[in-house]
Amino acid sequence: MQANVGAVAATVPQGEERARRDARHDRLFSWLLKGCALLVLACLLGAAGATLWGGRHAFGTFGWHFLVSSAWDPGSDTYGALVPVYGTLMTSFIALIIAVPVSFGVALYLSEVAPPWLRTPVASAIELLAGIPSIIYGMWGLFIFAPFFADHIKPWLTNYLGDKPDDGKLSWVAQHTFLGKLFGSDYPFGASILTAGIVLAVMIIPFISSVMREVFQTVPTRLKESAYALGSSTWEVSWDIVLPYTRSAVIGGIFLGLGRALGETMAVTFVLGNAMQLSPSILDPGASIASTIANQFSEAAGLQKSTLMALAFLLFVVTFIVLLIARWMLRQLAHKEGR
Amino acid sequence: MATSSSLYTYRRIKNVIALSLSVVATLIGLIFLAWILWETLRQGIGALRPQLFTKITAYGEDGGLANAMVGSFIVNLVGILIATPIGVLAGTWLAEYANGTKLGESIRFLNDILLSAPSIVLGLFVYTIVVLPSTSLTNGSTTFSGWAGGVALALIALPVIVRTSDEMLRLVPSTLREASLSLGIPQWKLTTQILIRAARSGIITGVLLALARISGETAPLLFTAFGNNYMTFNPSDKMSSLPQVIYQYANDPGEGLHAIAWAGAFVLTMFVLLLSLASRLVLSRSKVSHD
Numbered sequence: 017m018q019a020n021v022g023a024v025a026a027t028v029p030q031g032e033e034r035a036r037r038d039a040r041h042d043r044l045f046s047w048l049l050k051g052c053a054l055l056v057l058a059c060l061l062g063a064a065g066a067t068l069w070g071g072r073h074a075f076g077t078f079g080w081h082f083l084v085s086s087a088w089d090p091g092s093d094t095y096g097a098l099v100p101v102y103g104t105l106m107t108s109f110i111a112l113i114i115a116v117p118v119s120f121g122v123a124l125y126l127s128e129v130a131p132p133w134l135r136t137p138v139a140s141a142i143e144l145l146a147g148i149p150s151i152i153y154g155m156w157g158l159f160i161f162a163p164f165f166a167d168h169i170k171p172w173l174t175n176y177l178g179d180k181p182d183d184g185k186l187s188w189v190a191q192h193t194f195l196g197k198l199f200g201s202d203y204p205f206g207a208s209i210l211t212a213g214i215v216l217a218v219m220i221i222p223f224i225s226s227v228m229r230e231v232f233q234t235v236p237t238r239l240k241e242s243a244y245a246l247g248s249s250t251w252e253v254s255w256d257i258v259l260p261y262t263r264s265a266v267i268g269g270i271f272l273g274l275g276r277a278l279g280e281t282m283a284v285t286f287v288l289g290n291a292m293q294l295s296p297s298i299l300d301p302g303a304s305i306a307s308t309i310a311n312q313f314s315e316a317a318g319l320q321k322s323t324l325m326a327l328a329f330l331l332f333v334v335t336f337i338v339l340l341i342a343r344w345m346l347r348q349l350a351h352k353e354g355r
Numbered sequence: 356m357a358t359s360s361s362l363y364t365y366r367r368i369k370n371v372i373a374l375s376l377s378v379v380a381t382l383i384g385l386i387f388l389a390w391i392l393w394e395t396l397r398q399g400i401g402a403l404r405p406q407l408f409t410k411i412t413a414y415g416e417d418g419g420l421a422n423a424m425v426g427s428f429i430v431n432l433v434g435i436l437i438a439t440p441i442g443v444l445a446g447t448w449l450a451e452y453a454n455g456t457k458l459g460e461s462i463r464f465l466n467d468i469l470l471s472a473p474s475i476v477l478g479l480f481v482y483t484i485v486v487l488p489s490t491s492l493t494n495g496s497t498t499f500s501g502w503a504g505g506v507a508l509a510l511i512a513l514p515v516i517v518r519t520s521d522e523m524l525r526l527v528p529s530t531l532r533e534a535s536l537s538l539g540i541p542q543w544k545l546t547t548q549i550l551i552r553a554a555r556s557g558i559i560t561g562v563l564l565a566l567a568r569i570s571g572e573t574a575p576l577l578f579t580a581f582g583n584n585y586m587t588f589n590p591s592d593k594m595s596s597l598p599q600v601i602y603q604y605a606n607d608p609g610e611g612l613h614a615i616a617w618a619g620a621f622v623l624t625m626f627v628l629l630l631s632l633a634s635r636l637v638l639s640r641s642k643v644s645h646d
Binding site: 038039041042044045046048049050052053054055056057059060062063066067069070117118119120121122124125126128129130138141142144145147148149150151152153154155156158159160218221222225249250251252254255272275276278279280281282286306309310313314324325328331332335336339340343 | 366367369370373374376377378379380381383384385387388390391392394395398440441442444445447448449451452453459462464465466467468469471472473474475476477479480483484510513514517541542543546567570571572573574577578581598601602605606613616617620623624627628631
């Protein structure tokens with residue numbers, strides 16, 4: 017409105033005055049825009065700063081010992097970060113082990129194998145997985161998947177691989193390999209580190225596979241056709257031509273998935289069992305940083321609250337670094353493409 | 356000749372196995388999708404009843420989710436209303452003013468990181484800057500509020516909107532800018548009245564996507580909006596939201612509450628999926644109209 021009124025008035029002293037006013041408005045406008053953009057920066061710095069500030073008591077009280085201590089005792093107010101940090105890293109690691117090959121398979125199928133008419137619908141369906149809210153994954157995990165896991169998958173793993181089978185007879189694997197400890201458990205329910213890892217894997221498959229699919233399409237057709245002309249099979253083209261060409265972006269996509277997995281709260285909270293214990297077995301319940309915060313923050317006070325803030329700071333720093341690597345790796349391919 | 360033909364067979368078998376595994380991988384993804392959606396549908400539709408939309412959570416198993424839905428609506432609205440102007444303006448700066456500059460590139464980069472930053476940490480950030488200061492104003496009673504929840508959701512929506520606005524504005528042909536500037540239009544007018552209009556449908560898509568993203572968020576609301584068993588329309592009160600009630604009910608041992616949680620999950624999933632469908636429609640329609 018104001019601008020219009022101004023424009024009419026400016027017709028009298030024409031030119032100079034008007035140009036000056038436009039320049040002033042332009043300057044103000046660009047400052048406004050820049051301020052909004054800097055808010056993004058402020059959010060990141062603020063989130064790191066606020067959690068560091070909130071966690072200062074915990075860092076001050078426990079020092080470096082905080083990182084390696086597995087204590088978690090609200091009674092004596094002693095806390096250590098090891099249990100949730102281990103839970104976060106282990107669930108994300110399991111998720112990656114499952115999700116990376118599956119995502120590669122999905123991307124390979126969608127870019128090389130599937131008939132063209134099937135590609136778009138299947139790709140949209142897989143992307144639908146990314147759109148489902150994490151709380152739904154959580155509910156499905158708690159009520160459907162965890163019981164299924166406890167009835168059908170867990171007994172098999174504990175009896176044939178673990179060192180605590182129901183009948184007490186150790187299998188060869190349990191006696192001779194580290195798998196015995198990894199799969200040994202006498203916890204009867206489905207909630208466990210492995211369950212959380214599987215649910216996380218399902219959540220990050222669409223992210224990793226859509227990045228992979230996207231970057232696979234950037235491979236020059238000439239390169240692929242040359243390999244085909246030399247007699248390569250589809251698999252050889254994918255493994256020896258497409259994958260090396262897109263390596264950095266594929267690793268970037270994997271790190272992007274890892275970043276998601278590390279920070280995921282709701283789905284993990286439901287299926288991890290929330291036990292503040294350090295167990296060598298991935299079939300025992302555990303805790304992750306995010307699930308510990310979600311469970312305890314509203315009732316925590318004093319040092320416990322500060323500890324949770326400190327944990328959030330650790331989580332934020334780790335995810336930040338992982339995502340930084342991811343974006344940087346993804347950028348490598350974009351540079352190669354000349355974009 | 357024998358060795359080369361056996362090598363050929365080996366390579367062919369390897370190829371068939373690898374490609375079949377890729378089909379299996381895709382099937383695994385689709386099976387999980389179908390499984391999750393099917394259970395949400397089955398359990399959710401079974402628990403749907405009218406009182407879900409008319410009664411509040413204070414009645415527990417005999418109640419509904421009316422206050423949670425109203426709360427979700429208000430908190431999401433606050434979040435989107437905060438994030439949209441800031442996000443569009445920031446995206447405009449990235450695309451129009453800072454394209455190619457160092458600061459612009461770094462903010463674009465950091466925005467991508469904020470896009471996948473853990474939402475629970477952003478929730479704690481808002482707890483520190485909104486809930487704690489207002490608590491000190493009210494002599495120590497913790498003041499969780501709908502406003503705080505809205506700010507937390509705005510932080511999650513912001514990078515989505517920044518990114519889509521930035522991308523959509525960069526798609527606007529530069530002839531449009533040159534034509535306007537040659538007519539002597541100041542840049543702010545060009546930006547607000549021509550470029551943002553040209554990229555409008557893309558920007559709306561971004562806002563819809565952001566809305567879909569935040570309406571499923573639970574973690575940051577736990578210690579900002581907190582939850583409220585009674586109906587309230589005032590964002591200064593504690594406020595419940597659909598995902599937060601689902602979380603609370605699903606963790607409760609009561610079977611009746613589980614049914615309500617499933618019904619809520621069904622409503623939420625349908626809402627989110629319809630939103631992402633709508634955002635796609637907006638985008639595809641705009642593509643047609645440009646041709």
